[in-house]
Amino acid sequence: DQQVKQNSPSLSVQEGRISILNCDYTNSMFDYFLWYKKYPAEGPTFLISISSIKDKNEDGRFTVFLNKSAKHLSLHIVPSQPGDSAVYFCAAIYEGNRKLIWGLGTSLAVNP
Amino acid sequence: DVKVTQSSRYLVKRTGEKVFLECVQDMDHENMFWYRQDPGLGLRLIYFSYDVKMKEKGDIPEGYSVSREKKERFSLILESASTNQTSMYLCASSLLAPGQLFFGSGTQLSVL
Numbered sequence: 538d539q540q541v542k543q544n545s546p547s548l549s550v551q552e553g554r555i556s557i558l559n560c561d562y563t564n565s566m567f568d569y570f571l572w573y574k575k576y577p578a579e580g581p582t583f584l585i586s587i588s589s590i591k592d593k594n595e596d597g598r599f600t601v602f603l604n605k606s607a608k609h610l611s612l613h614i615v616p617s618q619p620g621d622s623a624v625y626f627c628a629a630i631y632e633g634n635r636k637l638i639w640g641l642g643t644s645l646a647v648n649p
Numbered sequence: 650d651v652k653v654t655q656s657s658r659y660l661v662k663r664t665g666e667k668v669f670l671e672c673v674q675d676m677d678h679e680n681m682f683w684y685r686q687d688p689g690l691g692l693r694l695i696y697f698s699y700d701v702k703m704k705e706k707g708d709i710p711e712g713y714s715v716s717r718e719k720k721e722r723f724s725l726i727l728e729s730a731s732t733n734q735t736s737m738y739l740c741a742s743s744l745l746a747p748g749q750l751f752f753g754s755g756t757q758l759s760v761l
Contacts, residue, residue: 546689571749580653580739580752581692626692630748635680635699636707637750641691 540564541629543640550647556614558643560627563608567629571637572601572612575624584625585612617647652676653753655740661759668727670756672740680743681723682750683707683715685736692739698723730760 542561550556560570568589573581587594587601587610594601600613614621627640656671674681682697684707694707696715704715712734716724723742727734737757741750 573750578658578737578755578757580741580755581750582752583749586749635697635705636694639692641689 538563539640540567541627541638541640543625543627543643545643546641547644547646550617550645552619552647552649553616556612556617556621556645556647558612558614558625558627558645560610560612560640561608562610562629564629564631564638565605565608566631567638568632569630570601570603570610571628571630572599573626573628574621575626575642581626614645617645619647619649621645622647653740653742653751655738655753655756657756658754659757659759661761662727662730663761664731666727666730666760668730668758668760670725670727670738670740670758672723672725672753673721674723674740674742674751675721676742676744676751677720678742678744678751679720680745680748681717682741682743683713683723683725684739684741685709686739686755687736695725732760734758735760 571586572584574584575581603610624642626642628637653674683695684692698704698717714726740753
């Protein structure tokens with residue numbers, strides 16, 4: 538049973554527009570969420586995170602929003618650039634569990 | 650910057666061979682992880698280690714073993730490689746568990 542779900546396997550966006558990647562979770566004990574970005578043939582790299590006590594975290598073009606009541610988070614990329622084309626993974630943590638719980642990823646294509 | 654180094658980018662092995670995948674990190678992290686990534690299946694945890702000589706099974710440990718004799722090095726062993734172990738293997742480390750993971754570049758293993 539997947540505790541972290543990324544329901545869109547892929548997303549295509551025009552350069553300069555907003556990309557919105559979504560992630561839903563089922564475990565209300567999660568207290569920290571992370572987004573990773575992965576290019577083909579490379580390891581994932583950390584992008585941005587958010588604590589469950591916040592509802593928004595911003596880092597440059599990247600903003601993550603958390604809606605705890607809906608058990609939903611989203612990653613906004615504004616403006617999108619062709620170099621943002623990658624697979625984006627959502628992951629979650631709860632205290633006492635040593636492992637990250639991962640979504641299956643969303644492949645983002647930003648078209649020039 | 651944290652550096653996680655995997656010994657090979659590409660490996661081709663034959664069915665039944667014993668395969669060693671090596672991973673070294675240079676930031677004195679306590680925790681190290683081995684994942685595999687397959688299309689449509691996301692990142693799946695094989696094994697992790699939170700201390701020297703300590704290991705815990707992840708979600709898919711069957712057919713694999715690990716070794717951590719030194720803090721900076723974590724090895725993944727395929728005792729008898731099979732074709733269904735063809736995959737991208739990713740090593741990661743973290744200071745805290747749970748916590749932000751730093752990944753190596755990955756090893757694309759093909760078992761023929």
